Amino acid sequence: MALSVTGRAIPRSVLYTPALDPQRLAKALQYDSDLHLIDLEDSVPRMKKEYARSLCRNALMAAPVPQLMAVRINPIHSAEVYRDLVMLLDAPIRPGFLFMTMVETESEVDCLRRSLAEVNWQPQIYATIETVAAIQNIATLVTKLDGIILGSADLAATLGVPISQSALRSARQAMALAAAGAGIGCLDTGNFHLDKPELLEAEITEAKAMGFHGKGTVHPKELPAINAAFRPDQEELFQARRIIEASEASAEGVCILDGSMIGPPFIRKAKQLLADNLAWQSFFRRTTTETRR
Structure with a gap:
């Protein structure tokens, strides 16, 4: 049975953990998430950014498989992003994924890729889609990325609407269509109502029906539903x-x-499903004893 299609190793779950508590960062690795993301952006107050970078560096060095780690850096036009990148470039262990924030044009992604290529680092780059400009430029933006993830809170705030399925449906549809056309990953936003599991199920159902490949979360209790x-x-x-x-x-x-x-x-569709599953199994089911690279 020949597949004759190329599989895409796309994360199905991303667990966000702020770089504020070393014990919490260590515990996060125990949960069944495809990607373990260390957040240096919104969840870290400005006065704790430097401390967070130190914790991030230590967490990367302790990670069993660094290729399955992600770091969300600060906005590309901020001063903090340069400090983030200096820390990551100087670190002996680097993550396999970088999540950019407040990205609006493909030139921003190009600039980052060229800078990293100078030091022989080619992580997978995902962009958080959280501005009106990013949605307007989505067709060209996706051609420079390995994946996109919806940033619902900032986008909803800009639009002056609630963080709901109906309010952001057009943004989700634009993302899913663009990602499918480019053959890259498309992930849904995290659920902000942790005390309402029925809303998580509704978000999962709609995102999957639209063609999203996975979903982010800030709480490990949501991982079983997302993974399933x-x-x-x-x-x-x-x-x-x-x-x-x-x-x-x-x-x-x-x-x-x-x-x-x-x-x-x-x-x-059947061939793509099987090819994607093989690629996912190969990339995300690595054992923790794999040699670090």
């Missing part, structure tokens, strides 16, 4: 294999499986 929704389960993979096998056994362009018509779009 966005990681392909065995039934999905089994049905994808059946679709491909039925198409290969048929001499026609369209075949029938369980009473349903299966044509090229369904076959393409």
